[in-house]
Amino acid sequence: MKFAFIGAGSLQFTTSCMRDLLTFEAFKDAEFALMDTNAENLKNITHVCEKIAEVMECPRVKITPTTDRIEALKGADGVLCTVFNGDVDIWRHEIEIPKKYGVDINVGDTRSVSGIFRALRNIPLMLYICADIEKYCPNAVFLNYTNPMAMLCGAMQKHSNVEVTGLCHSVQGTVKMLAEWLEIPKEEIVYKCMGVNHQAFYTVLKHKGKDLYPLLREKLKDEEFYNKEIVRNEMFLKLGYYVTESSGHNSEYNQWFRKRPDLIEKYCTHGTNWNPGEYAFSLNLRLDRKANTKKQYDEFLEKGIDKEKSIEYAANIFNARLGDGKPFVFNGNVLNHGSIPNLPYDACVEVPVVADFMGFKTTIAGNLPEHLAILVNTTARIENLVVEAAMKKSKEMVYEAVYMDPLSSAVLSLDEIRNMCDEIFEKNVDYLGDYK
Incomplete structure (x- = not known):
């Protein structure tokens, strides 16, 4: 077997996925083609992966570092992608320019105005990767970890012939977190999670047949636990269902928490999990990581x-x-096609999927509760519009998507949104080219 890691310098995902693969008998003599455009990162991750093979007692593993994507993909059986087109030097403008206009972004990699422009930069790159897969390893299974997950996967699933799904650890990560809070073994929790990436809800959360939500409500009366995830806990207490992904992320995806400084102070600043109120923490963290990669x-x-x-x-x-x-x-990112009937048919949704020798089988998840469907429909329809805007290189469609963004529209007028987007377009000209 051959696995191609595109964007292999991603320490977290490359190391965990390679080690995990080596726990399976079928992959103990696999080739790992590590591809990254940063030669120094490539050198470092190669050294780490060699150590992993040694610790996992897999002497027959072959590790092939390369800066050439085609070489990595030739003959691959599996492809795993963690690329980031633009790096921190471009990404920061998608945080700082909205901040100037009063749109206070926290993470900026999934949705709202910053996630939209990140998608516009990365969709062409992902489609280039898909074109190479179609040419050099057409039967490969492609797993994407790059954000914004739903928009990138939606574009690839609609505009390529590659077998691709997107993965995020927030679904199983949140179950692990809640299991620890409720002092229940995570393996004993039964759940169904559905929606879109980073905005999926646990419509079922049970232990030995008993609904866990009443117990969670009791637990959150304790400020220690409420303060761990203030935004998500507040959403649960008001909306009735727990959402995936962190409070820092979720504070950007709606109109409730970041439209005024007093709300940021109340909901987004004092959480005891990673939940900074100010984007500067996120930016400085990423700059520090970039400077201290070795x-x-x-x-x-x-x-x-x-x-x-x-x-x-x-x-x-x-x-x-x-x-x-x-x-x-697993919970994968796939085209809806009726899995959640009250979301758009062609949206990229995150629902239970079954993988086996035959491929990926999307389950019928059922309807979201109606109030949640309103929230998630807004997200899904904006994401569909952004994919179309990227394919048509339509500046007007980008404006329209940001007009409808809950956070931007809670703060700005239509003219202000348009002016904000124009400034971000100027910073992205080398990546986006001429949008009309």
Whole structure:
């Protein structure tokens, strides 16, 4: 087997996914083609992956570093993508320019105005990668970890012939968090999660047949637990269902928490999990990571390599598709096609999916509760519009998408939104070219 890691310098995902793959018998003599455009990062991640193969006692593993995407993809059975087109130097403008207009973004990688422009930069790159897969490894299984997940996967699923789905650890990560809060083994929790990436809700959350939501409501009367995830906990207490992804992310995706400084202070500043109110923390963190990349790799090795599988889905999916064929159920990003009837038919949704030798089978998740469907429909329709805007290179469609963004529209007039977008377009000209 051959696995191509595109954007292999991503320490978190490359190391966890390679180690996880090596826990399966089918992949203990696989080739790992590590591709990254940054030669220094490539050198560092290659060294780390060699250590992983050693610790996992897989001497037959072949590790092939390259800066050439085509070389990495030739003959690959599986492809895993963690690219980021634009890096922090461009991304920062999509935080700082909205901030100047009063739109206070926290993370800026999934939706609202910053996520929209990140999608516009990355959709062409993802489609280039898909074109290379179609040419050099047409039967490969492609797993994407790059954000904004729904818009990128939607574009690839609509405009390529590649077998691709997108993965995020927020679904299983949130279950793990809630299990710890409620002091229940996570393996004993039964759940159904549905919606769109980073805005999916647990419509079922049970332990031994008993609904866990009443117990969670009681737990959140304790300020220690309420303060861990203030935005998400507030959403749960008012909307009745728990949402995936962190409070920092979710504070951007609606009109309730970041439209005024007093609301940012109340809901977005004092959480005890990673939940900074000011984007400057996020920006400085990313700049620090960029400046101290070698240090991160060294610290990873100093901690020692854990042989246990992570919570990531990728290795289990590859095993189901390419290994022993044991079916695996995961929350994947796929075209809706009726899985959630009260969301757009052609939206990219995050729902339970079954992987096996035959491919990916999307389950029928059912309707979202109607009030949640209103919120998620807004998100899904904006994301569909952004994909269309990217394909047509339509500046007007981009304006229209940001006009409808809940956070931007809660703060700005239509003219102000248009002016804000024009400034961001200017900073992205080398990546976007001539939008009309």
